[in-house]
Amino acid sequence: MLKRVHFRSSWLPYALVAPQILITLVFFMWPAGQSIYQSFLIEDAFGFSTEFVWFENYTYLLTDSLYFDTVFRTLFFSFSVAFLSLSIALLLAGFVDRIIRGAMFYRTMLIWPYAVAPVIAGALWVFMFDPTLGILTAMLDSFGWHWNHRLNGGEAMALVIIAATWKQISYNFLFLVAAMQAIPKSLIEAAALDGAGPLRRFRTIIFPLIIYAFFETFGIIHVVTGGGPAKATEILVYKAYSDGFIGLDLGGSAAQSTILMIGVVLLTVIQFRYVERQVDYSS
Amino acid sequence: MIEHRPLGRLMSHLIIIVGLLVIAFPVWITIVAATHDSVRVTQVPFPLLPGDQFFINLKAMFSSREEAIGGIPVGMMMLNSLVMALMIATGKICISLLSAFAIVYFKFRFRMFFFWMIFVTLMLPVEVRILPTFEVVADLGMLNTYWGLTIPLIASATATFMFRQTFLSIPDELLEAARIDGAGPMRFFFDILLPISRTSIAALFVILFIFGWNQYLWPLLITTEKSMYTIVMGIKSLLETADGEPAWHIIMMTALMAMLPPVIVVLCMQNLFVKGLTETEK
Numbered sequence: 001m002l003k004r005v006h007f008r009s010s011w012l013p014y015a016l017v018a019p020q021i022l023i024t025l026v027f028f029m030w031p032a033g034q035s036i037y038q039s040f041l042i043e044d045a046f047g048f049s050t051e052f053v054w055f056e057n058y059t060y061l062l063t064d065s066l067y068f069d070t071v072f073r074t075l076f077f078s079f080s081v082a083f084l085s086l087s088i089a090l091l092l093a094g095f096v097d098r099i100i101r102g103a104m105f106y107r108t109m110l111i112w113p114y115a116v117a118p119v120i121a122g123a124l125w126v127f128m129f130d131p132t133l134g135i136l137t138a139m140l141d142s143f144g145w146h147w148n149h150r151l152n153g154g155e156a157m158a159l160v161i162i163a164a165t166w167k168q169i170s171y172n173f174l175f176l177v178a179a180m181q182a183i184p185k186s187l188i189e190a191a192a193l194d195g196a197g198p199l200r201r202f203r204t205i206i207f208p209l210i211i212y213a214f215f216e217t218f219g220i221i222h223v224v225t226g227g228g229p230a231k232a233t234e235i236l237v238y239k240a241y242s243d244g245f246i247g248l249d250l251g252g253s254a255a256q257s258t259i260l261m262i263g264v265v266l267l268t269v270i271q272f273r274y275v276e277r278q279v280d281y282s283s
Numbered sequence: 284m285i286e287h288r289p290l291g292r293l294m295s296h297l298i299i300i301v302g303l304l305v306i307a308f309p310v311w312i313t314i315v316a317a318t319h320d321s322v323r324v325t326q327v328p329f330p331l332l333p334g335d336q337f338f339i340n341l342k343a344m345f346s347s348r349e350e351a352i353g354g355i356p357v358g359m360m361m362l363n364s365l366v367m368a369l370m371i372a373t374g375k376i377c378i379s380l381l382s383a384f385a386i387v388y389f390k391f392r393f394r395m396f397f398f399w400m401i402f403v404t405l406m407l408p409v410e411v412r413i414l415p416t417f418e419v420v421a422d423l424g425m426l427n428t429y430w431g432l433t434i435p436l437i438a439s440a441t442a443t444f445m446f447r448q449t450f451l452s453i454p455d456e457l458l459e460a461a462r463i464d465g466a467g468p469m470r471f472f473f474d475i476l477l478p479i480s481r482t483s484i485a486a487l488f489v490i491l492f493i494f495g496w497n498q499y500l501w502p503l504l505i506t507t508e509k510s511m512y513t514i515v516m517g518i519k520s521l522l523e524t525a526d527g528e529p530a531w532h533i534i535m536m537t538a539l540m541a542m543l544p545p546v547i548v549v550l551c552m553q554n555l556f557v558k559g560l561t562e563t564e565k
Binding site for chain 1: 303309325328381382410412435443468471496518522542546549556
């Protein structure tokens with residue numbers, strides 16, 4: 001953690017951490033505190049009056065079946081993206097690991113979608129599935145399936161999952177290839193004897209993956225469906241955004257943000273405990 | 284485990300190639316759409332081969348008077364994206380290098396407190412503190428500025444941890460030698476630590492450039508003037524501005540422009556990219 005030999009200075013270390021700490025205080029701690037504080041207030045839409053209401057925003061949320069629909073939708077979305085992208089990446093990484101010639105070329109061709117912004121990925125897929133002129137819609141049409149994600153909630157959800165999965169495959173692929181290469185051949189044999197495959201290691205990436213699906217797909221949903229039709233693709237982050245910025249329900253949005261924060265803290269704790277166990281296991 | 288049977292090897296190649304084609308398909312369609320005119324793009328069946336309108340569409344996209352793109356100058360948006368990505372990447376690297384240096388090489392009061400405070404930012408992505416962070420930026424008068432676009436995003440726990448790891452792996456003898464030579468802390472930082480860490484810095488820069496370029500929610504919130512739009516968020520307004528059917532050939536050309544810089548960075552600096560990604564995000 002700290003070097004055995006170190007410098008002595010009364011002011012320099014504070015000056016060195018100052019920029020990072022200042023930004024953390026102003027743009028992280030203060031807003032997070034504000035968010036918690038606001039979650040105890042109800043403000044009318046014009047900002048004229050504010051009332052301190054204790055946990056009313058929370059009780060409202062937690063007794064609202066629509067909110068739980070959003071929670072389940074988020075879980076469904078996150079697990080679908082995690083499962084699909086992991087399976088496809090595992091398949092590809094497994095085969096790339098088996099070949100020598102061209103492995104580098106294949107890796108190159110598989111990792112670039114990582115660089116595509118989620119919202120751009122969304123735009124590409126929404127174009128291909130456009131109900132009137134999309135190329136994939138036309139293909140489905142020839143099978144008698146009249147795709148229209150603007151009207152059909154299930155199809156809208158499928159579309160955002162497809163776009164998010166497409167974007168996520170390359171990231172998983174890279175980690176799986178790295179994990180496979182990091183495992184010495186002797187260990188693979190030993191593990192095979194023990195009956196525990198390299199799959200054990202892959203679990204380390206599952207939690208970050210779910211966190212990813214939680215947050216970074218805002219762009220995809222915003223551009224592909226806007227949360228619709230009839231909230232069929234509204235996930236937690238999107239709801240916090242639209243209730244706050246569009247619905248101007250500041251207290252409700254803040255309560256949602258606070259709940260999300262607690263969720264992230266929990267996930268981070270779980271992940272770190274798990275990673276720590278991993279370190280013990282491998283060292 | 285290397286496959287020795289030729290048939291199995293052939294199967295592996297085949298499956299990977301199918302995977303590659305499926306993954307590349309959306310981008311192929313984007314290229315096709317960007318090289319046809321507006322009439323052909325909306326005709327069914329959709330063309331499968333690129334057309335000859337590439338340069339015409341490119342010109343149309345860059346001319347800000349083109350009605351189809353709502354008068355948003357694409358060149359301007361790309362410049363904004365570039366400035367934002369560079370500022371975020373550079374800013375994150377600078378402040379993380381400094382704080383990692385302080386935490387590893389100095390003993391001072393509240394050292395662990397500061398360390399934990401940086402750690403906590405991991406748990407507070409922009410998405411969970413949207414409204415209050417927006418208010419802070421508005422109060423500071425930073426809406427529609429490059430500072431507002433970048434500063435709130437440049438605190439970085441992952442970068443700090445990565446540099447901390449790099450510094451911890453540097454032998455103590457270097458510091459002892461530097462002190463015998465009479466080098467002060469900052470001299471040590473610039474003459475020894477920075478050169479040693481340059482691969483880590485470059486790897487992180489690649490990752491952070493992509494992170495910065497691809498920002499969406501944040502620019503969406505704090506830019507209200509078209510002159511501050513970034514290309515990634517510009518796509519959304521392109522989809523919205525057109526009356527009736529969007530001008531897909533221009534939108535897809537813009538999407539191509541929006542994904543080109545980060546994809547080129549990944550392809551050209553692949554090894555640095557892989558190193559950065561696997562080291563920061565585990």
